[in-house]
Amino acid sequence: MNLKTRKILDRAFAGSGVFSILLMTAALVVLLAPMLIRGWSAIYFVATVEHRQLMLERFERGNPERVAAEINAAIAARAPLYRMIAAFEKQLETCDPENRKRYAPPLRELKKALHSLLGPAPGAIRPMLMRDQYGQMRWDRALVKLRNVLYREAWDYSDPTRGGIKSLKPRAAEFAGTPVEPLFAYLENNLDKMLLPRRTLYWQFLTDNSFDSHFFGGIWPEILGTFYLAVGAMLFAIPLGLIAAIYLTEYARETRLIGILRTCISTLAGVPSIVFGLFGLAFFINTLKVSSSKSVLAGALTLALMILPTLIRASEEAIRAVPHTYKEAALSLGAGRWHTVMSVILPAALPGILTGIVISMGRAAGETAPIIFTAAVSVGKPLALWQVFSQPTPALSWNIYNLATEHEAVDAIRHVQYGLVLTLVALVLVLNLAAIFLRARVSKHLKG
Amino acid sequence: MNLVNITMPNRPAIRNGNGPTPTDRTHVAFDCFSVFYRANQAVKDVAFDIPAGYVTAIIGPSGCGKSTILRAINRMNDLVPGCHVKGELLFDGQNVYDPDVDVVMLRRRVGMVFQKPNPFPKSIFDNVAYGPKLHSRLNQSELAEIVERSLVDAALWDEVKDRLGDNALSLSGGQQQRLCIARVLAVDPEILLMDEPTSALDPRATLRIENLIAELRGRYTIIIVTHNMQQAARVSDFTAFMYEGVLIEFGLTKEIFTKPKNKQTDDYITGRFG
Numbered sequence: 164m165n166l167k168t169r170k171i172l173d174r175a176f177a178g179s180g181v182f183s184i185l186l187m188t189a190a191l192v193v194l195l196a197p198m199l200i201r202g203w204s205a206i207y208f209v210a211t212v213e214h215r216q217l218m219l220e221r222f223e224r225g226n227p228e229r230v231a232a233e234i235n236a237a238i239a240a241r242a243p244l245y246r247m248i249a250a251f252e253k254q255l256e257t258c259d260p261e262n263r264k265r266y267a268p269p270l271r272e273l274k275k276a277l278h279s280l281l282g283p284a285p286g287a288i289r290p291m292l293m294r295d296q297y298g299q300m301r302w303d304r305a306l307v308k309l310r311n312v313l314y315r316e317a318w319d320y321s322d323p324t325r326g327g328i329k330s331l332k333p334r335a336a337e338f339a340g341t342p343v344e345p346l347f348a349y350l351e352n353n354l355d356k357m358l359l360p361r362r363t364l365y366w367q368f369l370t371d372n373s374f375d376s377h378f379f380g381g382i383w384p385e386i387l388g389t390f391y392l393a394v395g396a397m398l399f400a401i402p403l404g405l406i407a408a409i410y411l412t413e414y415a416r417e418t419r420l421i422g423i424l425r426t427c428i429s430t431l432a433g434v435p436s437i438v439f440g441l442f443g444l445a446f447f448i449n450t451l452k453v454s455s456s457k458s459v460l461a462g463a464l465t466l467a468l469m470i471l472p473t474l475i476r477a478s479e480e481a482i483r484a485v486p487h488t489y490k491e492a493a494l495s496l497g498a499g500r501w502h503t504v505m506s507v508i509l510p511a512a513l514p515g516i517l518t519g520i521v522i523s524m525g526r527a528a529g530e531t532a533p534i535i536f537t538a539a540v541s542v543g544k545p546l547a548l549w550q551v552f553s554q555p556t557p558a559l560s561w562n563i564y565n566l567a568t569e570h571e572a573v574d575a576i577r578h579v580q581y582g583l584v585l586t587l588v589a590l591v592l593v594l595n596l597a598a599i600f601l602r603a604r605v606s607k608h609l610k611g
Numbered sequence: 612m613n614l615v616n617i618t619m620p621n622r623p624a625i626r627n628g629n630g631p632t633p634t635d636r637t638h639v640a641f642d643c644f645s646v647f648y649r650a651n652q653a654v655k656d657v658a659f660d661i662p663a664g665y666v667t668a669i670i671g672p673s674g675c676g677k678s679t680i681l682r683a684i685n686r687m688n689d690l691v692p693g694c695h696v697k698g699e700l701l702f703d704g705q706n707v708y709d710p711d712v713d714v715v716m717l718r719r720r721v722g723m724v725f726q727k728p729n730p731f732p733k734s735i736f737d738n739v740a741y742g743p744k745l746h747s748r749l750n751q752s753e754l755a756e757i758v759e760r761s762l763v764d765a766a767l768w769d770e771v772k773d774r775l776g777d778n779a780l781s782l783s784g785g786q787q788q789r790l791c792i793a794r795v796l797a798v799d800p801e802i803l804l805m806d807e808p809t810s811a812l813d814p815r816a817t818l819r820i821e822n823l824i825a826e827l828r829g830r831y832t833i834i835i836v837t838h839n840m841q842q843a844a845r846v847s848d849f850t851a852f853m854y855e856g857v858l859i860e861f862g863l864t865k866e867i868f869t870k871p872k873n874k875q876t877d878d879y880i881t882g883r884f885g
Contacts, residue, residue, distance in 0.1 A: 417692065488729035492791070495687060496742040496798055497719035506741070507731055608778075 195588075202585020205578045209302035210363035212237045213282060217297055217379055222371065233359055238285065240356040243349060245284055248274065250342040269337050273312070280308040281357060293375040294572075300379070301578065302360040309354055313347055368582055376542050377566060377579045384545040385583060388459070388556030389590070391546065392538060393528040395463025400471050400527075401520060407471075408478035408516075413504055432472035437532040439469040444536035459551035462538020462558075469533050470523040477522070481515025482508060514605040521598035525591040531560040541565040559587040638663035638802060638832045639684060643698035646679050646688065653679045655856040656698065661849070663801075666824060666833040668847035668864065670840060672879070676856040677836045681804050684834070685721040686714050702802075719746060722795035723804040727811045728787035730779035730794070735771050738779045738790055742798035757797050765793035766823050785816025792823065803827065805835040809842065821846050840880060844868050852876045 164172075212233050218224040251270070255263050274284070282298035283290060290296055299305035314331035322328070335347040350357075371381030407428075415421045443465025447453050453460050485508050493503040509516075531539075539561035546556050566580040567573065573580075639661040646654040654676040661667050669677040679688065686707060688694045699706050707717055719742075730738050739758040743749055749757070758775070762768040767789040771782070779790055788808060795803060805824075809817040824833060824846045837843050843850055844864060851861040852873075860867060860876045871877045 486729070488725060488727060489731060491687065491690070491725060492729045492731065492794075493741070494690070495685060495718055495723040495725075496745065496794065497715045498741075498745050499715055502745065511732055 198581070198584055198588060201578075201581035202588075205582025205585070206366055206368045207362070207364050208578070209360045210365065211298065211300055211302060211305055211358035211360055213298040213358065214300040214363065214365075217300065221374065221379070222367070224367075237357050237359055240353055241281060242285075244277065244281075244346055244357075247342050247346045247349075248284075251338075254342065266338075266341070269315075269334065270343070272315070273334060273338075273343070276308070276312040280305060280312055294378040294575075297379075298358065302358065304575065305354065305358055305360075309351070312350060369586065372545060373542070373579075376570065377562075377576045378572070382559070382562070382579065382583055382586065384543055385557045385559045385562050386586060387545045388539075388543075388558040389528050389560070389587070391459045391551050391556060392462050392466060392534060392558055393524050395459060395551065396466035396470060396527040397520065397524050399464060399467035400474050400523065403467070404471055404474035405478055405516070407475045408482055409504055409509075411475070412479055412482045413500065413508070428472045428475055432476065434469075435532070436469055436530055437535075439465055440533040440536045443468070443533060448537065454553050457536070457538050457540065457555035458553050459538055459546065459556050460553075462534045462556075463551075465533045465537045466527045466530060469530065470527050473526070474519055474523045477519025478512070478516045481512040481519065484515060485511040514602045517601045517605065518598045521594050521601065525594040528594070529560055529587060529591055531564055534558060534561055541569065559583050559590070563587065636663040637661070638703065639834070640701040641680070641698070642701065644680075644683070644700050645697040646676070646683055647695050647697070648691065649693040653856055654683070657853075657858045659851060659858060659861045661832065661834060663832045664829050665848040666828050666835065666846055667849040667851065668843035669834065669836045669851045669853060670838075670843050670879075671853035671859075673838075674855075675853045677851075677853050678806055680853070681806055681834060681836050682723075684802070684804055685718045685723055687723065689714065719798055720800055721802045721804060722798060722800035724788070724791050724795060724806065724808045726807045728784055728791050730782070730787050730790050732778065732780055734776045735779050735782070735790060736775040739793050739797045742794060746798060758793075761793040761797040762790075764796050764827070765789045766819065766826070767793055783816070785812050785819060788812060788816065788820060789823065792820075796827075800831065802832045802834065805833065807836055807838060810838060817842070840868075852879065854879070 212230075215225055215230050216234055219227060219230045248270070251266075255266055255270075278284065278295070280298055283296065299308050310331075313334060315334050315337070317330050317332045318327040319330060320327050333347070335344060338344050338346075365381075368381040369386060370383050372383055373380040411421070411425070443461060447461045447464050448456065448458075453464065489507045489511055490503055493507045494500075498506065538555055539558050540555045541557065541562060543555065543557045546554050563580060563583045566576055566583065570576060637660040641657045641659055644654065644657045645652055657680060669680065671677045682688045683696060683700055684702065684707070688696075696708055700708060702717070702721070705712070731741065733741075736755075736758055739761050740754050743754060743757050759768060759772075762771065767786060770786060771777075771790075779787065782790060788811075792803075792808075809820050812820065821842065824835065827833060828846075828848075835843075835847065847864045849862065850864045850867040852859045852867065852871075852875075854875055860871060860873045862872075867876060868880060871880060
């Protein structure tokens with residue numbers, strides 16, 4: 164191969180390397196940017212007066228006089244709406260039954276749509292569910308609900324080959340000639356006066372309990388649950404993993420049994436996490452009965468089992484990477500095997516072991532499948548430390564899945580779901596950065 | 612079987628020993644001693660006596676078993692899987708391969724300096740204090756005293772006395788090797804085994820180590836394995852020449868290097884092979 168060909172080959176290789184790295188960076192940006200923007204909207208958003216009212220009533224946050232003044236202003240702005248409806252209802256009472264029959268259902272629908280936009284009408288009975296007691300908290304959701312007030316969805320099934328066709332019919336047309344007709348224009352033009360939107364930083368999203376299955380409040384129980392599960396898993400996995408790794412590298416002779424054991428550990432690392440989840444249910448809960456049903460303890464044990472192979476592998480590699488000369492030096496000075504491990508080998512292997520630990524912890528924090536059967540519930544209070552032995556907990560990973568699929572109003576709480584995703588990603592990112600930082604620090608310390 | 616019987620040569624006088632004078636005592640004795648790595652015999656029926664207080668050099672071409680025999684003395688060979696021995700290796704009359712020998716105690720009495728400087732990634736102080744801390748409970752001032760004495764003995768004290776807290780890996784290669792010697796001296800051994808201690812060092816650092824060996828001579832029994840024949844000639848009182856696991860010749864260094872009895876020794880020393 165001549166010089167020219169070699170140069171072309173080198174350039175081609177370097178070029179494709181740069182290209183693939185750029186491609187990955189682009190993919191990462193495309194992936195992370197929406198996550199960041201949407202997740203951030205759970206914390207920083209345009210909030211309505213309803214949000215401030217909720218904050219005052221449930222969390223005693225904000226200036227009571229100012230919020231009361233705002234509520235009064237909003238009520239004043241809304242009053243014409245309800246006056247129009249009341250006038251129309253009064254008219255209906257006296258009109259002929261045919262007209263009443265014609266207008267009653269659309270009016271009922273209108274009142275329902277208005278309720279979900281602005282909350283209960285003045286003087287109405289206080290609804291049972293918390294989500295019905297308030298209007299829209301977020302301006303973006305309010306605009307969606309406004310559309311529901313202004314337009315009615317109509318489905319046209321006349322063409323059997325195309326299925327149903329959706330169209331939006333203005334409600335104003337339905338009420339043409341009635342006292343309610345001007346309501347729609349008034350609502351559209353004065354919605355901001357009725358809801359008083361204002362940019363709000365709701366950082367307590369991270370530390371608030373959730374109310375009414377995530378319709379209101381924050382994600383503190385999920386964050387705490389994930390913390391308990393990840394830390395609990397590490398409490399079990401670190402000692403076991405380290406002891407196993409030390410045994411395998413420093414004590415075990417290379418017998419056939421040890422070879423089989425190593426293969427088993429590698430195989431365990433590849434077992435799907437859902438299998439670990441089922442095993443945890445069958446073994447920790449049904450057989451060992453560590454708790455009467457799902458609990459943080461059972462979940463942490465299952466997660467520990469799942470990350471153990473990775474942890475053993477990482478620690479083993481780290482211990483093997485310690486220069487043989489350190490061990491020789493310690494032994495030649497008359498140190499016993501145990502003392503050599505503790506005073507020389509483990510400190511030198513620490514950067515690698517720490518990296519393994521932090522990365523495993525990130526994995527434990529993010530796993531969903533193992534905790535479905537063993538620890539996770541979709542709604543719950545934050546647990547006190549002593550409750551972890553018997554109580555299940557919400558967790559970031561599980562609630563992302565839950566809010567995206569199983570929640571009764573997926574659309575209404577999208578922002579919570581995005582907030583959960585951002586929190587989880589940030590958590591794992593921080594753990595990984597911590598691993599890099601720790602590694603650099605400890606390595607520097609070792610190299611002098 | 613190539614059995615070599617070697618009688619003890621006459622002992623030369625110690626020239627500059629500043630410690631206890633060596634006696635005619637035999638410190639380490641090999642008797643029909645063999646080392647095997649699995650089926651491969653690395654040392655073959657070696658028999659010779661190493662006198663106390665002198666410097667004994669073991670020379671020979673690569674793979675002749677000289678390092679193996681050195682590492683047999685403090686049983687570092689135990690670390691190698693499949694390594695086993697035959698015959699006797701007596702240290703102060705006691706076979707070091709007896710089942711009831713405490714290896715930890717043996718290694719405390721038989722210090723070792725390795726081919727490549729291998730300080731721990733700890734501070735200079737902690738490196739030297741590692742051994743003493745292992746073997747006895749000492750308070751900080753006793754420990755500091757041992758560390759200073761060991762560093763002085765290893766001719767390193769003046770260079771590092773102001774930075775004992777620095778990481779040992781920040782020292783130069785030669786300083787690291789002297790630190791390793793200080794670390795061994797701190798446990799107060801009777802024998803110093805040196806496995807090509809200068810092969811990773813430049814000539815200046817080599818010279819300092821050689822001077823150090825001359826200073827330590829008399830206070831410790833020193834056994835040094837070396838590739839460098841000039842070094843063996845400079846620092847040792849006795850020389851053992853090994854070839855393919857067999858001890859070819861053992862005698863006074865000046866005799867081995869001036870009028871070797873064996874043809875192979877002569878060939879090796881004059882550089883005709885090896």
